[in-house]
Amino acid sequence: MLIRLLMQVCFCMACASCTFANKFGEGEFVTHTISADIPWVQLPDGRAIAAVHGEMASGEHISYIRFPAGMRTAIHTHSSTYTGLVVQGVARHFEPDTAEVDLWLPAGSFYRVPANVPHISECSDEFECIFAIHQHASFDRRLVN
Numbered sequence: 001m002l003i004r005l006l007m008q009v010c011f012c013m014a015c016a017s018c019t020f021a022n023k024f025g026e027g028e029f030v031t032h033t034i035s036a037d038i039p040w041v042q043l044p045d046g047r048a049i050a051a052v053h054g055e056m057a058s059g060e061h062i063s064y065i066r067f068p069a070g071m072r073t074a075i076h077t078h079s080s081t082y083t084g085l086v087v088q089g090v091a092r093h094f095e096p097d098t099a100e101v102d103l104w105l106p107a108g109s110f111y112r113v114p115a116n117v118p119h120i121s122e123c124s125d126e127f128e129c130i131f132a133i134h135q136h137a138s139f140d141r142r143l144v145n
Helices: 002-023
Strands: 048-054 061-067 082-088 090-094 110-113 120-123 129-135
Touching: 061 120, 082 090, 090 129
Parallel strands: none
Antiparallel strands: 048 061, 061 129, 082 110, 082 129, 090 120
């Protein structure tokens, strides 16, 4: 649990320091959100999202995405590359018909999904999954037929 928390903090600090370093010293204050108080927004398909920094729908952001245990997406793409960190659970993010189909990522693992690459995201049956993602553009999802 402590390792997972430290990894979350390191991930967020790294993203924030790279992106928002020019704001240092401008009168900003430290802010906190306890995990029990995360403002999740439930989506119709079972996923939930929460903003950590920025706006997922309109630009650069760090966001949490939560999958219920056993959830598997349809094949889809995103128009911008993003980097993700498995915060909780065991998951996989893979291109169909590749060796990575069998690669499960435990909490603490990270992954990168390039723009316009068809892939599937899946949470194992054991526990719900939470991912922290960083993306330089807004998040979108297009299903692949």
